[in-house]
Amino acid sequence: MKAITEYRWFQTKRQRDYINVTDEVAGVVQKSGVREGMVLVSAMHITAGVYVNDAEDGIIQDIDEWLEKLAPSGVDYRHHRTGETNGDAHLKSLLIHHQVMVPVTEGALDLGPWQQIYYAEFDGRRRKRMVIKVMGE
Amino acid sequence: MKAITEYRWFQTKRQRDYINVTDEVAGVVQKSGVREGMVLVSAMHITAGVYVNDAEDGIIQDIDEWLEKLAPSGVDYRHHRTGETNGDAHLKSLLIHHQVMVPVTEGALDLGPWQQIYYAEFDGRRRKRMVIKVMGE
Amino acid sequence: MKAITEYRWFQTKRQRDYINVTDEVAGVVQKSGVREGMVLVSAMHITAGVYVNDAEDGIIQDIDEWLEKLAPSGVDYRHHRTGETNGDAHLKSLLIHHQVMVPVTEGALDLGPWQQIYYAEFDGRRRKRMVIKVMGE
Numbered sequence: 204m205k206a207i208t209e210y211r212w213f214q215t216k217r218q219r220d221y222i223n224v225t226d227e228v229a230g231v232v233q234k235s236g237v238r239e240g241m242v243l244v245s246a247m248h249i250t251a252g253v254y255v256n257d258a259e260d261g262i263i264q265d266i267d268e269w270l271e272k273l274a275p276s277g278v279d280y281r282h283h284r285t286g287e288t289n290g291d292a293h294l295k296s297l298l299i300h301h302q303v304m305v306p307v308t309e310g311a312l313d314l315g316p317w318q319q320i321y322y323a324e325f326d327g328r329r330r331k332r333m334v335i336k337v338m339g340e
Numbered sequence: 341m342k343a344i345t346e347y348r349w350f351q352t353k354r355q356r357d358y359i360n361v362t363d364e365v366a367g368v369v370q371k372s373g374v375r376e377g378m379v380l381v382s383a384m385h386i387t388a389g390v391y392v393n394d395a396e397d398g399i400i401q402d403i404d405e406w407l408e409k410l411a412p413s414g415v416d417y418r419h420h421r422t423g424e425t426n427g428d429a430h431l432k433s434l435l436i437h438h439q440v441m442v443p444v445t446e447g448a449l450d451l452g453p454w455q456q457i458y459y460a461e462f463d464g465r466r467r468k469r470m471v472i473k474v475m476g477e
Numbered sequence: 478m479k480a481i482t483e484y485r486w487f488q489t490k491r492q493r494d495y496i497n498v499t500d501e502v503a504g505v506v507q508k509s510g511v512r513e514g515m516v517l518v519s520a521m522h523i524t525a526g527v528y529v530n531d532a533e534d535g536i537i538q539d540i541d542e543w544l545e546k547l548a549p550s551g552v553d554y555r556h557h558r559t560g561e562t563n564g565d566a567h568l569k570s571l572l573i574h575h576q577v578m579v580p581v582t583e584g585a586l587d588l589g590p591w592q593q594i595y596y597a598e599f600d601g602r603r604r605k606r607m608v609i610k611v612m613g614e
Binding site: 239260264299300318 | 386
Binding site for chain 3: 204206208243245246247248249273274280281282283284285290293294296297300301302304332334336338
C-alpha cells in the first residue's frame with residue numbers, strides 16, 4: 204500500500220471564495236504513483252469546505268447566494284459571545300461539507316465529465332490549510 | 341490490497357427519482373473478494389447525489405419535498421444564463437451530498453439495521469453514471 | 478494493509494445531543510497501529526450524524542438551532558403515517574451528513590487545530606451505534 208499526504212495553503216483576498224483545486228489534486232495523485240485507490244481532499248478548518256461541482260461562474264455565484272440564504276451572516280449567533288464573528292462560516296462549512304473522496308482509477312482522478320473539486324473559503328483573508336491524502340497501490 | 345471499480349448507469353423516467361442501490365453495491369463487494377475495507381459510492385454528475393437513509397416511501401417523499409423547499413426549482417438561477425435549467429439540481433446535489441463511504445467488514449456491507457444506500461437523481465430523463473469502488477483486502 | 482473496526486454505543490438522555498468523540502477515535506487509531514491511512518467514523522442509524530467542527534458550546538447550540546430551523550420537528554411528515562414521529566431527525570441526519578473520513582498521518586489523526594469529531598444524536602433516549610473503521614498500514 205502507498206500513501207502520500209500533502210497540504211495546500213490558501214489566503215484569499217475575499218471573505219468568501221471558491222477555488223478550483225482539481226489540477227492540484229491530480230498532481231498529487233500523479234506524484235503518488237497510485238494506480239488504484241482513493242484520494243481524500245479535506246479542509247483543515249471549521250470555516251471552510253471542499254465540494255465537487257461545476258466550474259461555471261454562474262453556478263458558483265448561485266452556490267454562494269444559496270449558502271448565504273440558508274446559513275446567513277449578520278445573525279447574532281451564540282458563538283459570537285466568544286468574540287468571534289464567523290458563526291455563519293461554521294454553518295456554511297457543515298452545509299456544503301468539508302471533504303470529498305475521489306476514486307483513483309488507472310492512475311488518474313475518476314471524475315465525471317463536469318465534476319471539479321473546489322475549496323470553499325467562508326472566513327478568508329487569513330492562512331488556511333487543506334489536506335490531500337492519496338491511498339492505494 | 342485489492343481494488344475493484346464498477347459503474348452503474350441510470351436513465352430515470354422522472355426528473356427527480358430515488359433508487360435503492362444497496363443490493364448493487366453489496367454485489368460488487370462480494371465480487372471483489374474484499375473482507376476488510378471500504379466501498380465508495382459516488383455520483384459522477386453534478387446534478388445527482390448518493391445518500392444513506394431509510395427505504396420507506398413516506399420519508400423518501402419527505403426528503404424530496406424538503407430538498408425542493410431548501411433548493412427550489414423554478415428560480416432564475418445565474419447558471420441558467422448558460423442555457424441550462426437545472427440550477428436547483430446542483431444545489432440539491434450539494435445539500436444531500438454526492439457520495440458515501442460504507443465500511444466492509446467480514447466480507448459484507450457494515451450498515452446499521454435501517455441504513456440503505458440511495459442514488460438520488462435531480463435532473464433525470466438522460467443517462468447518468470455512478471461509480472462503486474471497493475478497496476481493502 | 479491493516480484494518481480495525483470498533484463500535485461505540487450511545488444512549489443520550491436528551492432527544493438531541495452532540496458528543497465529542499475525537500478521543501475515542503484517536504484511541505482506536507492508536508490501537509490499530511496504523512501509521513498512514515484513513516479512519517471512517519459513521520453513524521449506523523438514519524436519525525443521527527457525524528460531523529467535524531468546533532468544540533465550543535455556543536456554536537454547538539447554534540448548530541442545533543440551525544438544524545431545527547432547516548429541518549424542523551413538529552411537522553406532519555409523511556413518514557409519520559408509519560407511526561414514527563422522527564421525520565425531522567432523518568432530515569437533520571442528511572443535512573449534517575452521517576459520516577466523516579479523517580486522515581491518519583504518522584500514527585495520529587491529521588486534524589486541523591480546531592477540528593473535533595462529533596456524534597450528533599437527533600432521536601435519542603435509546604441505544605444507537607457508531608462505527609469507527611481504520612484502514613492503512
